[in-house]
Amino acid sequence: MCHCTACQRRTGSAFGVGTYFSKEQVRAEGPNNVYARGSDSRRKSERHFCPDCGSTVFWYLELFPDLIGIAFGAFADPSMPWPPVSVWETTRHPWVTFDHRLDHFERQPELIEGTA
Ligand SMILES: [Zn+2]
Numbered sequence: 001m002c003h004c005t006a007c008q009r010r011t012g013s014a015f016g017v018g019t020y021f022s023k024e025q026v027r028a029e030g031p032n033n034v035y036a037r038g039s040d041s042r043r044k045s046e047r048h049f050c051p052d053c054g055s056t057v058f059w060y061l062e063l064f065p066d067l068i069g070i071a072f073g074a075f076a077d078p079s080m081p082w083p084p085v086s087v088w089e090t091t092r093h094p095w096v097t098f099d100h101r102l103d104h105f106e107r108q109p110e111l112i113e114g115t116a
Pocket of ligand 1: 003005007016
């Protein structure tokens with residue numbers, strides 16, 4: 001989960017939730033539009049969204065060049081694992097709280113276990 005202001009604007013919500021996979025594990029197909037933007041950490045990101053409904057589907061981050069991010073909500077699967085980390089809590093809305101165990105970071109750590 002990311003509480004950065006860029007994710008708040010991108011999602012139109014209080015935070016974004018993403019899943020990450022090795023690029024070799026995923027093949028992206030079909031039409032998509034791309035929007036490149038910066039982040040609160042001033043790194044580049046490339047967001048690919050559905051040209052029909054406008055939903056962000058997947059993305060690439062300069063921070064994690066070997067990974068592809070896929071929007072958590074794109075799976076529409078209530079059995080998905082619970083998010084294990086919460087980043088950019090420095091801009092987290094105080095009413096956003098979670099009662100499961102997860103690691104908290106004030107900003108974006110350079111490396112999150114399991115992502116490299
Ligand atoms: Zn973010």
